Amino acid sequence: MNSEKKGINTICTHTGEVEDTQYRGAISPLFMATSYQYDGMDEKRYPRSFNSPNQVALGKKIAALEKCEAGMIFGSGMAAISHCLLAFLKQGDHIILPETLYGGTYNFVVKELPKFGIEFSFAKGFSEIDFTSEIKKNTKIIYIETPSNPLMKITDLEMIGRIAKQHNLLSIIDNTFASPINQTPADFGIDIIIHSATKYMGGHSDISAGAIACSQEHKDKIWETSINMGGHLSDYTVWLLERSLKTMALRVKAQSKNAKKMAKWLEQHQLVSKVYYPGLKSHPDHALAKKQMKRYTGMLSFELLPELDAIEFMRALKLVKYSMSLAGIESTILSPAETSHFLLTKEERKKQGISDGLLRFSVGIEETNDLIFDFEQAFQLVTKKQLV
Known part of the structure; x- marks a missing residue:
């Protein structure tokens, strides 16, 4: 059955499972190996390559929940944010963000991006003109979070998706506060969805993780940067996160x-x-x-x-x-x-x-x-x- 036609609880429970072919257990088996045979195999697997069996399977669940083609799992929400931004921004590029941002994101933008020669500006409000007035020739990304942390401000997703496409920009959202249960930004044309999976996806205050969902093309681009930065999640925590998502x-x-x-x-x-x-x-x-x-x-x-x-x-x-x-x-x-x-x-x-x-x-x-x-x-x- 196509994931898009499954109910949300069914996706949470069954999509992205690792099949237990040996014992037919009811849940995904855990693969803790850091060394896999590569000769004659379909893929050269290594945890830092984000392609261990549990990582790949959980990425599929995240993607299905967000109605996207692909997903990746990271060691934290900030790892997902930083890897994603650095994958698409280079020296001389520019990013637009709202003034009301999660403190960790704001601090990363103002403290780290200048080290790479990356420019940024903050929209003064949430209207279309507030964002479009900040667009420059070197603008590459519009980044938002809605609802915002902590003042719960709402950004118009359809508007952001439309602006981004009109100006050939990448649209990225931190969807942590809503979760895919309450909001699916891909429905409104948003390109990349980020989560601090520590929060609603983990849900039990015992997991630190991050996640992205996007097209396969965008995921491949993020992977090229992420494999060099080492922000993957341990497979045991990946397994725990998949367990937690079943009840999200x-x-x-x-x-x-x-x-x-x-x-x-x-x-x-x-x-x-x-x-x-x-x-x-x-x-x-x-x-x-x-x-x-x-x-x-x-x-x-x-x-x-x-x-x-x-x-x-x-x-x-x-x-x-x-x-x-x-x-x-x-x-x-x-x-x-x-x-x-x-x-x-x-x-x-x-x-x-x-x-x-x-x-x-x-x-x-x-x-x-x-x-x-x-x-x-x-x-x-x-x-x-x-x-x-």
Whole structure:
């Protein structure tokens, strides 16, 4: 059966399996070898070549989920991003990105690309003119992330795909916050889709990985660079990631449902000044998100009233973990200023709209009543402390 005609849970469960031809086991066998016979074989396999049996199979699953021809697995999301950009950019080239970027991506662009003589500029907003006004003769790539981290801004995928094709540019998206369960950018003409597979694909806060999905031609180009940079993932972790992907659709749907409930509850809370979640009708990009997303993400951000101490609030939580990273089955909360955007200066964070009081909430699969109870007791503790 064609992968495009399979249901999403079927793709998650069965596409890209390694067949156990010896014992007929129900799951993919794990091939840990770093040395393979090459004489008389169809391929010269070596883990750093991204072509071990488990890597190849998982690439097929990632590609099917994103409705693309090919996929590759990396050691981290930043490995996927850096390998991809360096595969298509050379000295004298130019890339356009939005101002609101994941801190790691922003830091890589401003700190590393100049070392290669690669130019970059940031679109001042999210409209067509904001991006087209930055296009130069040497522009090669438009890079976006939507929803953005951490302010959940939405970029029009159809618009970006159209602009890129009109100007013969490559379009690249970080699709981590949506996951292929909530959004498939290839449907809108985006060329390359990147994921921090540590997040929703891994889903259990125990795997660090990255992934790309694209055409075979683009994958071959990325491979030419990646084989020289050594950013592959160990086969044991590849195997664990394939196991985790089997339940991704179930997890992400539950997390997205919970996040929408929590966003609505937080929006009505008297101690919350603002909530950033594209599933809310009050979000400025709600109509666009509804148009290009199947449902909304399990991520949201919010700000407490200025007089409340955001750090003390997080410390007061008992069920929700005051913890780094995101998208695990357990709910976590953090301060972007302390973590994901720590490498940016205070001025750079302010320019992106990231205040010290902004909190990013990764909603898990717990019962929302339990999450609300935890938030309420934390609010009470913080307000009592504030009054003392």
